[in-house]
Amino acid sequence: MRFAVIGLGRFGLRLAKQLYSAGQEVIAVDESMTMVDQIRDEVTLAIAMDATDEGALIANKIDQVDVAIVSIGEDFEAATLTTATLKQLGVARVISRALTPTTARIMEKIGADDVVNPEDESADRWATRLVTPHFINQMVIGENFSAVEIVTPNEWAGKTLVDLNMRQKYHVNIVAIRAKLTPEEKSEQQDNADGWKTFLPDPTSPLRVG
Amino acid sequence: MRFAVIGLGRFGLRLAKQLYSAGQEVIAVDESMTMVDQIRDEVTLAIAMDATDEGALIANKIDQVDVAIVSIGEDFEAATLTTATLKQLGVARVISRALTPTTARIMEKIGADDVVNPEDESADRWATRLVTPHFINQMVIGENFSAVEIVTPNEWAGKTLVDLNMRQKYHVNIVAIRAKLTPEEKSEQQDNADGWKTFLPDPTSPLRVG
Numbered sequence: 528m529r530f531a532v533i534g535l536g537r538f539g540l541r542l543a544k545q546l547y548s549a550g551q552e553v554i555a556v557d558e559s560m561t562m563v564d565q566i567r568d569e570v571t572l573a574i575a576m577d578a579t580d581e582g583a584l585i586a587n588k589i590d591q592v593d594v595a596i597v598s599i600g601e602d603f604e605a606a607t608l609t610t611a612t613l614k615q616l617g618v619a620r621v622i623s624r625a626l627t628p629t630t631a632r633i634m635e636k637i638g639a640d641d642v643v644n645p646e647d648e649s650a651d652r653w654a655t656r657l658v659t660p661h662f663i664n665q666m667v668i669g670e671n672f673s674a675v676e677i678v679t680p681n682e683w684a685g686k687t688l689v690d691l692n693m694r695q696k697y698h699v700n701i702v703a704i705r706a707k708l709t710p711e712e713k714s715e716q717q718d719n720a721d722g723w724k725t726f727l728p729d730p731t732s733p734l735r736v737g
Numbered sequence: 738m739r740f741a742v743i744g745l746g747r748f749g750l751r752l753a754k755q756l757y758s759a760g761q762e763v764i765a766v767d768e769s770m771t772m773v774d775q776i777r778d779e780v781t782l783a784i785a786m787d788a789t790d791e792g793a794l795i796a797n798k799i800d801q802v803d804v805a806i807v808s809i810g811e812d813f814e815a816a817t818l819t820t821a822t823l824k825q826l827g828v829a830r831v832i833s834r835a836l837t838p839t840t841a842r843i844m845e846k847i848g849a850d851d852v853v854n855p856e857d858e859s860a861d862r863w864a865t866r867l868v869t870p871h872f873i874n875q876m877v878i879g880e881n882f883s884a885v886e887i888v889t890p891n892e893w894a895g896k897t898l899v900d901l902n903m904r905q906k907y908h909v910n911i912v913a914i915r916a917k918l919t920p921e922e923k924s925e926q927q928d929n930a931d932g933w934k935t936f937l938p939d940p941t942s943p944l945r946v947g
């Protein structure tokens with residue numbers, strides 16, 4: 528897939544590099560030559576230009592990408608104008624950064640397909656993580672449905688999943704268990720770099736603490 | 738749990754409000770009275786002070802929180818000094834924002850228990866989302882294990898999970914399915930605000946498209 532990332536602040540820079548190292552075609556755009564020089568070797572193509580300039584967008588074929596991400600932060604006018612122009616030029620999907628809910632609504636009105644707010648998204652994840660004891664990670668699946676990763680509470684150690692009866696008691700389905708490798712296991716699993724193994728739950732084998 | 742959020746930029750502001758509306762005790766701190774006034778009604782306590790001032794931290798009992806989040810962005814010296822001081826004053830968990838990997842290593846050296854980089858975390862999530870077709874959401878469980886939410890590919894419509902034989906073919910365990918409510922279902926599920934229902938998979942009922 529062909530991507531354009533416009534605006535190489537921290538978010539844009541990181542996104543451009545990650546997409547490129549995931550094997551995607553990435554055109555990185557910024558009006559600052561310094562930023563463009565920094566990223567040149569880490570994307571397909573890096574171009575210093577004013578992204579609000581329609582002629583320049585066409586000349587550099589930015590209008591021919593599959594997805595454009597507009598990550599111009601502070602300059603609200605440049606961000607909205609670039610977003611509107613890219614949609615008018617026919618880019619299938621334009622994702623625009625919005626610093627506030629008002630900006631987000633404006634972006635949607637002018638055609639942004641998605642709006643991203645890195646600080647808010649990260650703050651929401653951290654808030655959930657900090658509020659739920661034993662919580663490590665969460666994926667919301669539906670209104671009343673989430674996948675949650677937790678640390679095995681000490682009270683569960685030595686019990687088996689059958690003993691704990693998660694499904695009946697808590698309406699919880701255990702999908703996977705990660706456990707620290709014992710020293711014997713560590714030596715036989717050379718490929719496991721971080722000292723943990725992940726496996727499907729065996730309802731009859733006891734959980735280890737932590 | 739008692740939290741202190743220090744530095745009310747976009748990330749800190751959002752985190753403080755979210756923690757408070759999740760029922761936590763939140764002390765919000767910023768040297769700017771403007772920022773403090775803005776958030777006063779949305780946290781337990783909002784204090785305008787210089788967070789590097791050890792005397793002020795003690796006087797305001799910031800050293801008595803369970804978790805402190807230091808989200809001072811640009812002023813690297815203030816961020817590191819505040820982090821080091823809070824650890825020395827005995828705060829059990831200090832989470833510090835780091836703008837670069839180098840800053841992150843410094844934060845860890847001076848005692849930060851966690852490091853947060855909102856732009857990078859959000860960029861990584863968006864990169865994964867954009868690179869995987871049909872991809873909606875992901876939670877990494879272990880090295881070779883993830884929970885992934887995808888849109889039902891059109892080729893699967895009308896087939897049942899038994900037909901598709903996911904577990905054998907793709908080593909995939911389907912955990913949940915979300916489907917748009919049909920008009921009849923919509924009227925009976927009044928509490929389902931967004932027109933979707935989520936349910937555990939029935940291996941013999943056919944998947945709907947989308």
Ligand SMILES: Nc1ncnc2c1ncn2[C@@H]1O[C@H](COP(=O)(O)OP(=O)(O)OP(=O)(O)O)[C@@H](O)[C@H]1O
Binds near residue numbers: 579600
């Ligand atoms: N008209 C424009 N055309 C191209 N690039 C632009 C234009 N206006 C601003 N930029 C670039 O957008 C980039 C990001 O903008 P800004 O510095 O506001 O960061 P930000 O979005 O707040 O970043 P961060 O991701 O670090 O939070 C800058 O590098 C800037 O040079």
Ligand SMILES: Nc1ncnc2c1ncn2[C@@H]1O[C@H](COP(=O)(O)OP(=O)(O)OP(=O)(O)O)[C@@H](O)[C@H]1O
Binds near residue numbers: 746767788
């Ligand atoms: N010594 C200090 N004591 C208390 N607050 C401080 C101190 N130094 C800076 N701050 C506050 O930290 C806040 C956040 O800092 P900054 O403006 O660098 O934002 P940021 O972390 O880049 O924010 P964003 O979350 O918007 O990306 C500011 O509101 C500033 O007033």
